[in-house]
Amino acid sequence: MMDPVEVVRGSGPIVLGMPHTGVDVPDDIRKALNATGRRLTDTDWNIHRLYDGLLDDATTVRATFHRYVIDANRDPSGESLYPGQNTTGLCPTTDFDGKPLYREGMEPDEAEVERRLDAFHRPYHAALKAELERVHTKHGVAILYDCHSIRSHIPFLFEGALPDFNIGTDRGTTCDPEIERIVAACCNSAYGYTSVVNGRFKGGWTTRHYGKPETGVHAIQMELAQRSHLKAEAAPFDLDERNANSLRHHLGEILHALDTWAREQTSGSK
Template structure:
């Protein structure tokens, strides 16, 4: 099993997909309890939602499950949301706060580091390489990090999550025009709800790579799973009708970002020129 799969395009957009993989090595799977084996915290079918929406886009997808190691967490283990419930780099609980391992079978520090090197590091090496390649081609790169989560998860947030949850770490990870291009389309998507920098402000991936002054713009999109699943429980099947409807605003968002790239490049050139 390869840690990462790359589908290369020639456009300015890189789609990160850190949580749609379901592979768990046998030696880890054998230690998971019934809750862990359910793999409920997968970003179910997110890769299928975005596949083919923009032929020029590059997709970097982790094949491993987040219970192996979470590719959207700080490799040093720092919390993304201090003071709030969240899951760690190598989670020992699910999104409901329930243990996912049999008693005493949780990974220790040495095993977590081994998993980081085997899975987390290759994913980010591939993602960073694609961002650099795209930027070399276009002068800018736009990283769009693709996620989904159950609509109701009391351990992580109150109430019912909006359909579209856009995260830019309060505007720090991308130019204002990038944020505006996404939000203008989520706010006008008929029949959907949306929020900017609500419970999800962007994970480690968005915050780590988003360097707008260097021409790398990053944004996270967290979709409520009611927008595309038949049920937010086993077997977590894709609802093709819902998914087809959702692909329309998603394609509009990606197309708007692609059209924005030359403008971002021009602005970056003007800023660089004024600093010389």
């Protein structure tokens, strides 16, 4: 079993959170999963590759465990992010299509959920909190940019097709309005791409938990439709290098613009 979290420390004000790119599943949990669960379909496939090297001095905090083990972007209390809507929970028992993930009678009980919180969820967030505090101490400001992707069509979760860029700030509460404006402007100017702010995805627990702009810690979530960078939104979920390179150009613009804004706050020139 590898470490539950991987940290690449940078010197700049941007922290990239990656809670859903990991595919590590401990043997005891894998044995409890059924064939659907073992496919690990609901992974943020290749997101760590997509953002790699876009901003040299960014910090990256990445969960190595799969979201079917425990979802690092869910409230540890188990409270739903979207009350009244279909979603998946802290320790998911169904996939994004509503299909069971576990063999009959093998779903995690309360004790097992608590064990997974201690072994996976809490270490990830301890690392993320520590990096945000370090960055904030150094710069007087920190921006958590939470990196996600999802299939474009999932009727169980939402109607129709998602835009390419899905920006979430919990209705503008998790970051300075200028951060939301900068990201939205970059996405709107990306020719051939579609975007929305606070649509179906308004920011997960990570964004909502850490985004406290009054303290100088800002958070924004980017949910990318997987059609924008994968060859197909089905196994083996390979990266489409041409489309990925085009998308990386725009993602790089976003990160560099946020980095510039954050440094201007520190210098007092804004």
